[in-house]
Amino acid sequence: xxxxxxxxxxxxxxxxxxxxxxxxxxxxxxxxxxxxxxxxxxxxxxxxxxxxxxxxxxxxxxxxxxxxxxxxxxxxxxxxxxxxxxxxxxxxxxxxxxxxxxxxxxxxxxxxxxxxxxxxxxxxxxxxxxxxxxxxxxxxxxxxxxxxxxxxxxxxxxxxxxxxxxxxxxxxxxxxxxxxxxxxxxxxxxxxxxxxxxxxxxxxxxxxxxxxxxxxxxxxxxxxxxxxxxxxxxxxxxxxxxxxxxxxxxxxxxxxxxxxxxxxxxxxxxxxxxxxxxxxxxxxxxxxxxxxxxxxxxxxxxxxxxxxxxxxxxxxxxxxxxxxxxxxxxxxxxxxxxxxxxxxxxxxxxxxxxxxxxxxxx
Amino acid sequence: xxxxxxxxxxxxxxxxxxxxxxxxxxxxxxxxxxxxxxxxxxxxxxxxxxxxxxxxxxxxxxxxxxxxxxxxxxxxxxxxxxxxxxxxxxxxxxxxxxxxxxxxxxxxxxxxxxxxxxxxxxxxxxxxxxxxxxxxxxxxxxxxxxxxxxxxxxxxxxxxxxxxxxxxxxxxxxxxxxxxxxxxxxxxxxxxxxxxxxxxxxxxxxxxxxxxxxxxxxxxxxxxxxxxxxxxxxxxxxxxxxxxxxxxxxxxxxxxxxxxxxxxxxxxxxxxxxxxxxxxxxxxxxxxxxxxxxxxxxxxxxxxxxxxxxxxxxxxxxxxxxxxxxxxxxxxxxxxxxxxxxxxxxxxxxxxxxxxxxxxxx
Numbered sequence: 001x002x003x004x005x006x007x008x009x010x011x012x013x014x015x016x017x018x019x020x021x022x023x024x025x026x027x028x029x030x031x032x033x034x035x036x037x038x039x040x041x042x043x044x045x046x047x048x049x050x051x052x053x054x055x056x057x058x059x060x061x062x063x064x065x066x067x068x069x070x071x072x073x074x075x076x077x078x079x080x081x082x083x084x085x086x087x088x089x090x091x092x093x094x095x096x097x098x099x100x101x102x103x104x105x106x107x108x109x110x111x112x113x114x115x116x117x118x119x120x121x122x123x124x125x126x127x128x129x130x131x132x133x134x135x136x137x138x139x140x141x142x143x144x145x146x147x148x149x150x151x152x153x154x155x156x157x158x159x160x161x162x163x164x165x166x167x168x169x170x171x172x173x174x175x176x177x178x179x180x181x182x183x184x185x186x187x188x189x190x191x192x193x194x195x196x197x198x199x200x201x202x203x204x205x206x207x208x209x210x211x212x213x214x215x216x217x218x219x220x221x222x223x224x225x226x227x228x229x230x231x232x233x234x235x236x237x238x239x240x241x242x243x244x245x246x247x248x249x250x251x252x253x254x255x256x257x258x259x260x261x262x263x264x265x266x267x268x269x270x271x272x273x274x275x276x277x278x279x280x281x282x283x284x285x286x287x288x289x290x291x292x293x294x295x296x297x298x299x300x301x302x303x304x305x306x307x308x309x310x311x312x313x314x315x316x317x318x319x320x321x322x323x324x325x326x327x328x329x330x331x332x333x334x335x336x337x338x339x340x341x342x343x344x345x346x347x348x349x350x351x352x353x354x355x356x357x358x359x360x361x362x
Numbered sequence: 363x364x365x366x367x368x369x370x371x372x373x374x375x376x377x378x379x380x381x382x383x384x385x386x387x388x389x390x391x392x393x394x395x396x397x398x399x400x401x402x403x404x405x406x407x408x409x410x411x412x413x414x415x416x417x418x419x420x421x422x423x424x425x426x427x428x429x430x431x432x433x434x435x436x437x438x439x440x441x442x443x444x445x446x447x448x449x450x451x452x453x454x455x456x457x458x459x460x461x462x463x464x465x466x467x468x469x470x471x472x473x474x475x476x477x478x479x480x481x482x483x484x485x486x487x488x489x490x491x492x493x494x495x496x497x498x499x500x501x502x503x504x505x506x507x508x509x510x511x512x513x514x515x516x517x518x519x520x521x522x523x524x525x526x527x528x529x530x531x532x533x534x535x536x537x538x539x540x541x542x543x544x545x546x547x548x549x550x551x552x553x554x555x556x557x558x559x560x561x562x563x564x565x566x567x568x569x570x571x572x573x574x575x576x577x578x579x580x581x582x583x584x585x586x587x588x589x590x591x592x593x594x595x596x597x598x599x600x601x602x603x604x605x606x607x608x609x610x611x612x613x614x615x616x617x618x619x620x621x622x623x624x625x626x627x628x629x630x631x632x633x634x635x636x637x638x639x640x641x642x643x644x645x646x647x648x649x650x651x652x653x654x655x656x657x658x659x660x661x662x663x664x665x666x667x668x669x670x671x672x673x674x675x676x677x678x679x680x681x682x683x684x685x686x687x688x689x690x691x692x693x694x695x696x697x698x699x700x701x702x703x704x705x706x707x708x709x710x711x712x713x714x715x716x717x718x719x720x721x722x723x724x
Contacts, residue, residue: 006397010404013604018391021399025390029383035368035683037383039563039609042372042686075437075565076586079600083584114582196601201401203437203565203603220476222445224438238441239558241565241603242375247401321397324404 007346010324011153011299012176012197015341019258020250038246043239051242051249052235058252062262063185065208072207072230073245078104078175081192081205082111085171088217088227089190090116091144097168098147099123099137101157102130103330104173105149112147122146130155132291137163144216145169145189151177153197154328156301156335157294162187169213177298178206179255180340181266189213190227195244197298198339200251204244255340265340272338272347273297279351285358303333310334313357322350369708372686373515373661374538374559377703381620382612400608405601413604413611414597420614424624425540425547427570434569434592435607440466440537443554443567444473447533450579450589451552452478453506459484459530460509461499463519464492465692466535467511474509484508492517494653499525506578507531507551513539515559516690518663518697519656524549531575539660540568541617542702543628551575552589557606559660560701562613566606617702627702634700634709635659641713647720665695672696675719684712 008015031038034047041048056071065071074080085108090096095118098109102125112119120143123134130152139146146165151158153176162170162183169189178193185191189210196202209227217228229237235245259265277295280286286302288295304310313334317325327333336350370377393400396409403410418433427433436442447470452458457480460471464487474481482505485496492514501508508527513520515538524532524545531551540555547553551572558564571589579590591599597607621627639657642648648664650657666672672695679687689695698712 004397005391008398008402010398010402012601013402013404016399016401021391021401024401025387028387028390029367029380034685035366036370036372036685037378039378039383039386040370040372040375042375043564044691075439075442075603077437077600080437080584080586083586087584111584114584194601201605202405202601203606222442222449222476223473224442224445238439239374239556239564241437241606243563243605244565244603323396323398329406 004321006321006323007342007349008323009336009338009342009346009350011328011335011337012194013202014197014324014337014339015346016201016247017251017254017258017341020247020254023250024247039243041242043236043242048242051246052240055245055249055252058249058256059206059208062179062252062255063208065185068211069185070209070211070231072209072227073235073240073248074205074207074230075203075241077194077205078173078192079107081173081207082108083115084225084227085145085147085190086112086115087221087225089145089169089171089213091216094142094144095120096145096147097122097139097143099134099149099163101125101133101149101152102155103328104152104154104175108147108149108173125157130157131289131294133157133159133294139165139168143168145171147171148173150174151296151298153296153299153337154331156288156290156296156299158296158298160293169210176339177296179252179262179265180269180298182262195248197337200248201244203241204248206248259340268344269297269338269340272342272344273300275344275347276300276336276338276351279354283358285362286354298337298339300336300338301327301331301333302335307332309361312361316357317353320353322353366683368683368685369704369711370685371698371700371704371708371712373690373697373699374556374701375564376559376686376699376701377708378563378609379613379616379620379703382609382616385612386609401605403604405598405604410604413608414602417607417611417614420611420618421568421570424614424617425570427547430573431547432571432573432593434571434589435597435602435610436567436569436592437565437603439556439567440535440554441469443535443569444470445477446587446589447507447509447552448474448477449583449587451507451531451533451575453578456504456506457482458507458509459501459505461496461511461525462486462488463495463511463514464488464517465690466514466516466537470509470511470535487519492519493651493656495519495521495656501527501530505530507533509533510535512536513658513660515658515661515699516693518650518652518658518661520658520660522655531572538701539658541614541624541627542631542660544624557610559699562610563606565603566610568610621702630706631659631700631702634704634706635662637706637709638662638698638700638713641716645720647724648716660699660701662698662700663689663693663695664697669694671723674723678719679715682715684715
């Protein structure tokens with residue numbers, strides 16, 4: 001096993017497309033004829049600016065973003081965005097609104113409560129341990145924004161119809177489902193995503209900021225905590241995480257040129273998700289607790305009849321080269337993360353392994 | 363030239379040791395027998411925690427840090443530290459003190475002024491365009507800390523004797539000279555360094571925080587902006603920039619096992635610096651404006667008799683595979699950055715080229 005590649009179902013950092021890894025490897029000592037590694041190239045060089053600008057353009061094309069949207073490369077992960085959103089976007093005394101869909105959404109809410117006085121949790125699925133996505137959300141006040149977590153990696157839920165908020169900007173953490181499916185970006189004031197699930201390696205955060213949101217940025221914020229700093233400098237106020245941006249460019253190139261865009265990616269992701277959910281629904285050894293219409297295509301959670309069986313399942317899967325199937329430490333159980341770079345073949349191998357495991361242990 | 367490696371004198375991102383790049387390349391598709399790339403490995407895995415802990419231990423050994431010092435891996439570069447230092451370390455109403463040695467020091471001061479009311483610039487070399495390091499600094503009040511920029515990449519100066527501050531903690535930006543020379547870490551409350559010059563690739567910031575500084579951290583700061591968050595989680599509160607930490611581990615391993623520690627590295631850096639400064643002092647075509655006792659070993663700045671000659675120098679050097687010799691856009695001129703990974707051979711080739719250029723143009 002030490003000689004061959006495994007099937008990676010990690011929740012993040014996660015699988016990357018093999019051709020992306022191969023190109024990274026090939027160019028490591030000599031980046032496109034410069035005689036330098038991409039790790040050594042100046043962030044002020046033409047070569048690097050081409051990489052950065054190409055990544056921006058590809059992201060705009062993939063998501064269908066018009067000229068109002070700025071694509072930024074930041075650091076600190078979604079967790080820093082949890083603070084930056086209320087710092088930058090709480091619109092002069094208007095309260096901010098959040099939907100609580102568990103763990104990461106809850107963390108975003110806690111961070112906002114530390115920064116602004118009036119944080120309204122306008123909907124929550126806590127009553128049923130977050131196994132569903134709240135529907136028919138009505139906003140009764142004029143909020144600064146409504147924050148949602150588009151896909152919930154730990155609870156295995158995903159928003160399939162975003163709330164209708166009229167003039168109130170949506171703000172979304174899309175760390176775990178950006179680039180995985182087609183959606184209309186126009187209602188979103190801010191979309192942010194740690195890259196390490198669907199977009200690249202850990203170490204860079206993509207933030208997509210709509211022009212009108214910049215008017216809210218308080219002038220006295222620290223320079224590195226203002227979205228406007230990144231907009232004005234094309235993410236080059238200081239040294240960006242160059243290597244991570246470079247890999248994001250390769251991933252978005254792969255999405256455009258090899259996969260053929262987000263609609264095609266969505267088809268593949270649909271096939272992958274159907275394969276495993278259909279199997280889970282066809283038997284009663286493995287169980288998925290999520291309300292069917294809210295199931296995540298990115299993170300499929302399931303339990304086995306006992307903790308002992310779960311433990312053997314994960315152990316044997318690992319021996320077979322199926323990696324990362326343990327559920328989050330906060331919930332236990334099993335979880336298969338099926339991000340874009342996880343192939344249909346990998347999911348077929350996983351489902352075959354699940355069937356085989358039942359035959360031996362069911 | 364597109365087939366072979368060049369000599370990299372970039373100011374940052376900068377040269378990395380060739381064996382480090384080679385190992386990164388070798389392991390890119392299969393990190394130490396896991397069958398995954400380091401880009402795909404979970405930050406919660408034993409494999410990654412070993413990398414992170416090894417990097418911490420190596421940094422502690424290299425710098426001679428005792429158990430009071432915490433080694434943290436953060437994001438956002440020195441520029442985010444400029445804000446975090448006053449946010450975390452301004453000790454209950456005591457003013458904060460800074461020395462202004464140009465550009466980056468000035469930026470750190472501006473950021474502090476935005477955050478705390480009382481910022482004292484206790485010394486400055488602005489009067490002579492920052493070509494020297496202020497001496498005999500006397501602190502007449504009880505300050506929260508004294509902040510210095512240990513090496514000034516743009517002005518080409520370096521602190522060779524740190525200020526004596528008694529009980530007042532020193533805080534230092536060592537982005538451009540960490541690991542380059544031996545120093546006593548004990549007077550330092552905080553040492554921070556963007557990795558992309560002497561420690562690794564862009565995308566990770568090393569922060570070394572002395573235990574007593576943690577008592578000052580205000581509880582109500584955003585989670586990701588508190589040093590205590592990183593201390594309590596061993597830099598794993600959220601997903602760290604795994605790849606950049608991995609390369610830092612390889613660089614510190616190279617420093618310990620190949621170079622033989624910081625004292626040996628300092629000897630080599632001394633030889634490199636002497637070679638070029640001795641040559642500059644032996645003629646009058648190239649000129650270095652810095653007061654000799656304050657010259658940086660890391661960034662050697664020099665001018666030629668005219669802008670035209672500087673422009674040809676940089677152009678011809680680039681053609682010869684000597685990359686990154688242009689001075690910072692704010693000051694012009696030339697600059698050779700001689701960080702740890704720049705070999706003595708590279709400096710010999712550079713000095714030979716400088717001599718040859720004089721023969722043709724002097």
